[in-house]
Amino acid sequence: MLRxxxxxxxxxxxxxxxxxxxxxxxxxxxxxxAGVDMTDAESIAAGMHLFQSQHFVFPFxxxxxxxxxxxxxxxxxxxxxxxxxxxxxxxxxxxxxIAAAIMIPAPVWFVAFDLILAYFPMAFIATxxxxxxxxx
Numbered sequence: 001m002l003r004x005x006x007x008x009x010x011x012x013x014x015x016x017x018x019x020x021x022x023x024x025x026x027x028x029x030x031x032x033x034a035g036v037d038m039t040d041a042e043s044i045a046a047g048m049h050l051f052q053s054q055h056f057v058f059p060f061x062x063x064x065x066x067x068x069x070x071x072x073x074x075x076x077x078x079x080x081x082x083x084x085x086x087x088x089x090x091x092x093x094x095x096x097x098i099a100a101a102i103m104i105p106a107p108v109w110f111v112a113f114d115l116i117l118a119y120f121p122m123a124f125i126a127t128x129x130x131x132x133x134x135x136x
Contacts, residue, residue, distance in 0.1 A: 004085055007077035011089040015070020019062045026058020045105050056110045063118035067093040071126035076133065083127050090123025 027038050033050035037043035070093065071086035078085040097119060101111045 004078050004081055007074040007085050008088055010077055011070040011072075011074025011085070012092055013070075014073045015066040015068075015089060015093060017066075018069045019066030022058055022062035022065055026062065030054050030058060041103050048105055048107075051107075056106070060110070060114055060118060063093070063097055063114055064122050067119050067122040068126050071123040072130055075127055075130035082130065086127045086130065087120070087123045090119050090126075093123075094119035 032038045036047035071089040074089045075082045075086040
């Protein structure tokens with residue numbers, strides 16, 4: 001049981017680190033529109049009309065890769081209930097995605113795309129990768 005809890009915690013922290021790293025990298029590669037402070041949710045909300053599709057690439061990649069890595073880490077660490085622990089990381093990431101969608105008003109197309117493809121599918125892929133890594 002302790003190993004499952006550790007797997008969940010390390011998976012969430014690892015996924016969050018990847019997520020944050022990609023968000024930071026993304027804002028260095030694709031700068032925010034002029035006048036938008038990416039560290040302030042109110043500024044982002046006020047300037048959302050200035051965002052173009054390229055501004056949503058790294059947020060999606062951050063959510064998807066963070067979930068994938070976190071779920072993979074949890075899957076590898078857990079000795080039992082591997083899939084459930086990986087999907088728990090996916091569910092926690094999904095909850096974070098919902099919270100972000102509520103706090104930062106993004107276009108509906110992005111919110112739908114993000115919530116449908118970035119969390120549970122990535123947790124599933126992480127379990128497949130985890131099984132391959134452990135069996136080889």
